[in-house]
Amino acid sequence: MRCMHLDRSGWQCPAEAREGTQFCADHTPFLEPEHESRRSRPLIYRLAALALLLIFLYNYYQIVLGWLAG
Numbered sequence: 001m002r003c004m005h006l007d008r009s010g011w012q013c014p015a016e017a018r019e020g021t022q023f024c025a026d027h028t029p030f031l032e033p034e035h036e037s038r039r040s041r042p043l044i045y046r047l048a049a050l051a052l053l054l055i056f057l058y059n060y061y062q063i064v065l066g067w068l069a070g
Contacts, residue, residue, distance in 0.1 A: 002014065
């Protein structure tokens with residue numbers, strides 16, 4: 001049986017589903033115990049996004065201060 005995951009364009013994943021589930025190993029929900037190491041990746045992405053946001057906000061703050069002082 002094929003994996004039941006559909007991508008954004010509506011194409012079905014060509015990989016075989018794992019035994020006892022409807023999804024392949026790449027599309028198995030992260031809540032299963034064997035994927036504990038993959039659960040931390042979204043947190044890393046959020047921290048990186050927060051760091052980039054702070055950098056951009058600091059640069060914007062410096063520009064506004066320059067306009068007000070100048």
